[in-house]
């Protein structure tokens with residue numbers, strides 16, 4: 609593994625230079641929000657920030673994407689256009705929790721049995737550069753309760769650790785190492801920098817005070833699909849879908865055809881298990897008729913079904929759903945309450 613040092617004052621310039629040759633997706637300030645955006649000329653990538661409001665899953669799994677275009681003719685439908693080949697890209701400034709979400713999403717979109725070509729191509733051509741959480745940004749962070757860590761390197765090609773005036777850059781994968789030549793001359797990291805990183809890593813984990821019994825509620829979930837507890841959590845839920853749209857691991861989608869005269873396009877868009885229409889059947893029957901069933905599904909999917917299918921919790925503890933729910937529903941409290949039943 610290559611390890612280098614990058615002076616703090618040089619990092620934004622290096623990222624901007626990269627964006628002249630490659631697609632770079634980076635956190636930028638937009639009014640009151642930090643958002644991941646395609647870095648265009650004149651835009652400044654953030655080097656010091658908490659986390660972006662939008663999860664970077666949007667880059668691999670866009671909120672809306674055209675999968676194909678077609679013409680309806682006398683002989684049926686004829687394909688006229690499929691998306692252009694994806695170019696090489698860098699996804700810069702990802703937090704370790706969000707990088708872990710890609711590893712979880714790979715189970716769904718890019719495994720040996722089911723490969724989503726749109727998602728998989730973007731994943732294969734993208735180098736992920738992260739900032740380790742030396743100072744975990746929010747009191748709502750709980751990555752250590754759901755198999756994560758503020759210095760986790762899962763899903764990351766290049767990890768940047770803030771050592772004060774400089775960053776330690778660890779080139780963790782061949783994809784990460786192949787980017788090294790584009791970054792200019794960088795001095796090698798010494799033993800002292802590596803030891804400092806190890807110390808910061810331990811301290812960072814200790815700074816995460818929010819704890820939930822992530823794995824231990826699974827046996828209860830296995831046995832209690834009809835428990836009265838499910839009547840208690842959804843009462844104030846507005847079904848706005850904010851929690852699912854901001855969540856880095858939520859991945860429900862809908863596919864629709866839009867047809868104007870003879871021209872059609874097939875579009876994939878995010879959907880949400882918090883919406884009544886999500887499970888509405890053509891007959892008018894809805895197997896999840898109220899918000900109670902929808903909330904149970906959200907919790908079960910993250911802490912039971914995903915564990916059953918992939919031995920992983922489908923929550924990385926980023927805290928976005930906790931921070932942005934308009935009625936303060938807190939998934940940490942729900943998990944804690946279940947653990948006491």
Ligand code: SF4
Nearest residue numbers: 855923924926927929
């Ligand atoms: S469920 Fe909430 S805390 Fe967990 S990954 Fe999704 S948004 Fe983050």
Ligand code: SF4
Nearest residue numbers: 845846848849851933
């Ligand atoms: S953000 Fe809150 S109110 Fe909106 S759907 Fe999620 S739990 Fe319900």
